[in-house]
Amino acid sequence: MKPVDEERIAARLAKLMAMICVRNTGIEKLHAGTVPVSHTGDCSDVFITDADGRQIPWPDASHIDDDQMRSLMRQIVDRLYTFHLKVDDQEFRDHLDRWLTVAERWDEPKLDEAFLATNTGGEAKLPR
Structure with a gap:
């Protein structure tokens, strides 16, 4: 198979897997x-006030907790496995x-x- 054909097939497969195995999940x-709303465009002017009254800058706030991440990753792994x-x-x-x-x-x-x-x-390390 020619490299251009391999690249075309890989691109189609990557987009399809992203769509059905990742996007349409939790x-x-x-x-x-x-x-x-952010007037700066990077949300550095947006704050979250938590139940203890702490003002947390939007970029510094976690937007998913450990249980949600675990659930999401299980769903994605199950879908990739099924695929x-x-x-x-x-x-x-x-x-x-x-x-x-x-x-497409x-x-x-x-x-x-x-x-x-x-x-x-490279420099990235696997989690322990």
Whole structure:
């Protein structure tokens, strides 16, 4: 297979997997809600007041707790697992084809150099 064909297939697959395995998960709940108004554009002028009265700058606030992160990651892993196990099933592929028409409208992916660096002896370290 030619490299250009491999890249085209990888791009389609990446967008499709992002759409059905990541986007349509609990991440939608995190995305829902009221977006704060920011006059600076970077939310450095937005603060959250917690139950103890602390003013926390929006960029410094956690927007997902450990339980939510654990739940989200389980859902994504389960969907990726299902994707890989069922990708040869024709009924599942028909389902994927319907989603692919939406995912193909997304921007083309590019190589993530920082991700490559973490897997080739770069400075990023695995969590303990």
